[in-house]
Amino acid sequence: MKTYLTLLFLLVTSLTTYGQDSYLKVVAKKGDGIYTLLRRHGLDFSNHLNSFLELNQKNIGKDNSLFAGKTYLLPSVSSETAANAPATATSKAAVPKGMDVSLFGKKYANVEIKDQQLKGAVYYLSSGHGGPDPGAVGKYGSYQLAEDEYAYDVTIRLARVLMEHGATVYMIVQDPNDGIRDENVLLMDTDEINYPNEKVAHGQTARLRQRTRAINNLYAQHKGAYQRMLAIHVDSRSKSQNIDVFFYHHENSALGQKMAEAIHQTFTSKYKRYQPNRDYFGNVSHRSSLYVIKYTHPPTVFIELGNIRNDLDQRRFVIANNRQALANWICDGIISDYKSR
Ligand SMILES: [Zn+2]
Known part of the structure; x- marks a missing residue:
């Protein structure tokens, strides 16, 4: 016993x-x-x-x-x-992969989830230019300010706040060693890569095609999920001394237009509240000829946040808090769009 x-x-x-x-x-x-x-x-x-x-x-x-x-x-x-997960191909959408938080840099690598307002949503963030192409370059005292660096910093800050609300986020243009930067002058470099780990192509069309291919591949993998793409630039055509932000979408994309309007509305109310003395002119319109708007599969919003060659914009963009505010406001607009889906 x-x-x-x-x-x-x-x-x-x-x-x-x-x-x-x-x-x-x-x-x-x-x-x-x-x-x-x-x-x-x-x-x-x-x-x-x-x-x-x-x-x-x-x-x-x-x-x-x-x-x-x-x-x-x-x-x-x-x-x-x-x-x-049911054992089907579409179950991939329920197991999002998202991005590597080390891209945020040491100081910002710890991302804590605040809520799940964006749970289930997948975002492709593409900052303009990068690699061999700095985009527009403005003179700022003895420095040169490159559009791609400032667009990248706002974009990666946006990636982080979207994650804080439970979204799945892909950075299509990535700089492995920049992280989120709090400096005023963001030094120009050319080591950005294209998702997942490709050297950024030479030649504008090749570059845009490379970006589009990465997004469309991911889009297919997340089939069935709510998916949106954002392209962020800082070389608007406007030469005025106002804060002019342009939101472009495809003329046939009601969903792209809806997200563009949601972000624009957020900007309007935030500027009214925080900078009542500044003139803010947001503009939502279609511009179907833009390559990424034309060829990417998810509904897309292409944002021109200003122009890095413009004095007023330079003074706004060199302040890290302003770049963070822009990211936060875009995120707020995105949340209101997602809630009303
Ligand atoms: Zn640009």
Whole structure:
């Protein structure tokens, strides 16, 4: 009898051990949240949050925070996928991959999810120019300000705020070592890459085609999901000394137009509230001839935030807080568009 009990005990113990061993154990670093920890190990936040909380009940702090130095169990991908996703090609849309947070740079790499207002939405963000093409270049004292660097900084800030609201985001143009930059003068470089990891093509048409191909491939992978594309530029045609922002969409894209109008409305109310003395003129119109508007599959908004050669715009764009405000406002417009879908 005693032997039998011992045997039973051994059997039970080894089963438990087996159960625990099927989960990967990881140690939280200082500053880690659930999102960063899951992402670091290739797990999607929205798909794995619940099982992560369940597995680690005892080691979760206030507001779902983690304790640095503690060991956490990671949900296994296979069980999660099997439980949540029907085995079809379209199930890919439910398992978004999103972007690598290291692109935000050290200071901003820790992205905490504030809410899930954009859960289920997929955004392709394409900052204008890049690689061998700086776009418009303005003289600012002894410095040169390149459009592609300023468009990139607003775009990557936008990527981060969209993620904070639970969106899946792809940066189509990426600079592996710039991160989000708080400097006034953003130095010009040519090392940007095209998603996923291609050298930016020489020649304007080749470059736009490369960008479009990356977006359309991802669009097919996310088939069935709500998907939108934004292109951000800072070389508008306007030469006036007002704040002029242009929102372009395809003439046949009601959804592109709807998002353009939502962002424009947000800008109008924000400028009224925060800069009542500035004249803001937003303009929503169709411009179907623009390459990325014409050839990308998701509904697209092409935004000209100003012109980097214009004095007033230079003074606005060299301030990091202004670049952040623009990103936040675009995000607010995007949220209102998504809510009214
Ligand atoms: Zn441009």
